[in-house]
Amino acid sequence: MRTWVAQLRKGLVELCVMGVLRDGEAYGYEILQRMGKAEGLAITESTVYPILARLANDGLLTVRQAPSPEGPPRRYYRLTPLGRTRLREMAAYWKDICAAVNNLVEGDSK
């Protein structure tokens, strides 16, 4: 069960990261904290930061560096137009999958 939950969560991280950035920019730790508020996700920095780096490398996110009062400069991530398109596609697919799985699960339970 734990392995299945872990695999499911990992598959969803990318969608969740992009979902956090849907309404505006945020820096890495901020994204992590916002995702931490979502119960059940239990995502840590070793999952989120490599995904942020890869999404930026793929041109789905832009990065802006700004000074921080707490220490080193913060790196703010923002969705690019390509990233927004990808997020819409992923969200639509997620809804379809959810609906299909719910139908199957509820059908089995009945």
Place this chain on the structure above:
Amino acid sequence: MNDEMKEPAGEVRRQIDAYLDAIDRVLSASGMTRGERRNVTDDVETQIQEMLAARAGELPTVADIEAVLSSLDPPEAYASVRAETSEPQRTTADVSSTALPLGPPRFSRTAIVGALWAPVFLMCFFLMFHARQVRLADVPPPGPAWWQYLLMCTLLPLGLAAPFVTTILGIISISQIRRSAGRLYGLGLALFDALLFPLLALDGLIWKRWLAALPHSAPAATEGVRSHVIAAPWFVASPFAIPFWTILSCVIVDGIIIYWAWRAVTAPPGGCQPEAEETQAAIQTRAGLAKIALGVCCLGGLLLAAGLVAGGDATGMAYLLFVACQIAAFVLGVMSWKDSLGKAAGVVSAVLVVGSLFLIP
């Protein structure tokens, strides 16, 4: 407790660096590019510093950093995550990278092929300009031997195609290396392939322009800048003037293009420049250089204007000083490119020099 508060910040810093280095090693071993690794470790460092600030304020102790680091994922955790998240959901443009087998990084074969192809053009060039025909008395000259036909059918097409093929292969290999997530290397050779022939063509054009601009044979009795230039000092009238100015121009232009191209191909696509880390002194130095660049650029323009008004021999000399000033302004402008004045000086001086070359009769 007081002793703990006085523990040196160096030890805290050392522990942070050791943790970040360990993450970097793990990510490197999993094939992540340097740019991506830096992005990850920068984000981790920001998190550590913010957690430390929230926990201990401005003077974190070794105990604080140990507590913070122990609450974070161990560096080894980044290996499994990288392996699971790097491959799926690539864009269609990344098909080439997903097709690469996993394993140790290897040199880009496309870049090697491009580099091997380039000398074929030079071989053809050499052979074409060394074809000789020897006529013996009344005997008609023999036709090409079989091996000459063979070369014409094989080497010649390959050589003529080399400038295009090498450039295209260079561009393809740059793209492949950048998308390979560290599995391919050889970016320097790929850039060499991509720039070799375009830069050679540009150098040829520069040489041609200097040839037109400076006296290179018997004095021409024509009016205009050229006839005045003949009376100019050694750095104009000397037989070495054209090679000197050509080589100087080529070195500057090629150097700048190579520098920009290298920066462009080595920059992470989604990365950013660490401008926030720049010191105030560096910014002031750059601003000073930019002002000097603009001043030299204006000085060159004034000299040319004065020369044109004065007329006669002064025009040629003024033009040369103008070019020298614009080249200096361009170099200074490029050095202070991040400053808006430097950028303006660089662009204006380049436009003025190129424009003046085409305006010379």
